[in-house]
Amino acid sequence: MATKRKSAARRGKKKSEARIMPAWLRTILAVCIIAVFSAGFYWFFIRPYAYRWKPCYGxxxxxxxxxxxxxxxxxxxxxxxxxxxxxxxxxxxxxxxxxxxxxxxxxxxxxxxxxxxxxxxxxxxxxxxxxxxxxxxxxxxxxxxxxxxxxxxxxxxxxxxxxxxxxxxxxxxxxxxxxxxxxxxxxxxxxxxxxxxxxxxxxxxxxxxxxxxxxxxxxxxxxxxxxxxxxxxxxxxxxxxxxxxxxxxxxxxxxxxxxxxxxxxxxxxxxxx
CATH class of the missing domain: 3.20.20.80 (Glycosidases)
Known part of the structure; x- marks a missing residue:
């Protein structure tokens, strides 16, 4: 029974390790999410009114x-x-x-x-x-x-x-x-x-x-x-x-x-x- 429990624990540990996302991948995903939200915010809330903040040449x-x-x-x-x-x-x-x-x-x-x-x-x-x-x-x-x-x-x-x-x-x-x-x-x-x-x-x-x-x-x-x-x-x-x-x-x-x-x-x- 002890051997079976150790074997099951090792399998659970390996599955847990497999589910952990590498740090570099988490960083890339975070950057992508921020970029998407920033682009959406600009497109819908900033771009339509950008002319208000342009220099007035007239x-x-x-x-x-x-x-x-x-x-x-x-x-x-x-x-x-x-x-x-x-x-x-x-x-x-x-x-x-x-x-x-x-x-x-x-x-x-x-x-x-x-x-x-x-x-x-x-x-x-x-x-x-x-x-x-x-x-x-x-x-x-x-x-x-x-x-x-x-x-x-x-x-x-x-x-x-x-x-x-x-x-x-x-x-x-x-x-x-x-x-x-x-x-x-x-x-x-x-x-x-x-x-x-x-x-x-x-x-x-x-x-x-x-x-x-x-x-x-x-x-x-x-x-x-x-x-x-x-x-x-x-x-x-x-x-x-x-x-x-x-x-x-x-x-x-x-x-x-x-x-x-x-x-x-x-x-x-x-x-x-």
């Missing part, structure tokens, strides 16, 4: 590096910006990067109105900004219901920018169904206001879901952050180049935009008499 304004070669600047706002000091905001018209236009969120889905819209829309007109209103599109809600809700909420006058459709999510819709719903909203709005609406969406979303040529007939407002220039190859009218601007008169960070043209061309885009 001119800085509103806390960010401003795009070069654009003379017409603007912002877009919603209730997220809180209470706005419109008198102070007006002083930005005389700065190096004067603010000429302001887009405001008016509606979302079929029944959600931005509670700051009526006051801000009125103040923008009072203080001489070229103003515009946008609707945040919900793929799960009837597009005609959404369009009619926007129409009831937003009364445009000559000098205002065309209505804007903000499309950012596909929800549970198929790309085909999304395109039909978006076109339905655009058609209803164009029929009512007598002007082609502006289509707002990101560079990637436009290429992935709204690349149909039918949408290229609408003025395009592109959201494309942390890049030196617009990469979109087609025509575009507005470029939302950052979401972290700091503008006097607004306490919260705000989206900054440029218009791809002159101030006269921007006015020509507005509703006419």
């Amino acid at each position: 001119q800085k304004g509103y806390g960010v590096c401003m795009p070069c070669d654009y003379e017409v600047h603007g912002i877009d706002i919603s209730h997220y910006q809180g209470s706005i000091d419109w008198v102070q905001l007006t002083t930005n018209k005389t700065t190096k990067f004067p603010i000429h236009f302001v887009f405001m969120k008016a509606t979302e889905g079929g029944d959600h109105a931005d509670d700051t819209f009526p006051f801000n829309f009125d103040q923008a007109h009072r203080y001489g900004f070229i103003r515009g209103a946008y609707h945040f599109f919900s793929p799960k809600t009837d597009p005609l219901k959404q369009a009619d809700f926007f129409i009831r909420t937003v009364q445009l006058i000559p000098g205002d920018l065309p209505p804007v459709l903000d499309v950012e999510t596909i929800g549970k819709s198929t790309p085909h169904d999304l395109r039909i719903a978006v076109k339905t909203w655009l058609d209803r709005i164009e029929s009512h206001y007598g002007v082609k609406p502006i289509l707002y969406t990101s560079y990637k979303f436009k290429n992935r879901y709204l690349s149909d040529s039918v949408f290229n007939t609408y003025p395009y407002w592109i959201a494309h952050y942390y890049v030196d220039s617009v990469k979109y190859e087609g025509p575009w009218h507005f470029w939302q180049h950052t979401d972290v601007g700091n503008v006097p008169g607004i306490r919260e960070e705000v989206d900054l935009n440029v218009f791809n043209g002159s101030l006269e061309q921007l006015r020509a885009l507005t509703l006419q008499k």
Whole structure:
């Protein structure tokens, strides 16, 4: 029995020794794991925002590096910006990067109105900004219901920018169904206001879901952050180049935009008499 126990102990010892990983192999595995996690962290959390930390070779304004070669600047706002000091905001018209236009969120889905819209829309007109209103599109809600809700909420006058459709999510819709719903909203709005609406969406979303040529007939407002220039190859009218601007008169960070043209061309885009 003693011999059998010794033999079993020797076998157990050999198995235990066989299971021990060599130190050099453990080191290699640890390095590989660290490298994989570091690469993933950079790819998902650092790379998309790396442009924020690049040296600014142009001119800085509103806390960010401003795009070069654009003379017409603007912002877009919603209730997220809180209470706005419109008198102070007006002083930005005389700065190096004067603010000429302001887009405001008016509606979302079929029944959600931005509670700051009526006051801000009125103040923008009072203080001489070229103003515009946008609707945040919900793929799960009837597009005609959404369009009619926007129409009831937003009364445009000559000098205002065309209505804007903000499309950012596909929800549970198929790309085909999304395109039909978006076109339905655009058609209803164009029929009512007598002007082609502006289509707002990101560079990637436009290429992935709204690349149909039918949408290229609408003025395009592109959201494309942390890049030196617009990469979109087609025509575009507005470029939302950052979401972290700091503008006097607004306490919260705000989206900054440029218009791809002159101030006269921007006015020509507005509703006419």
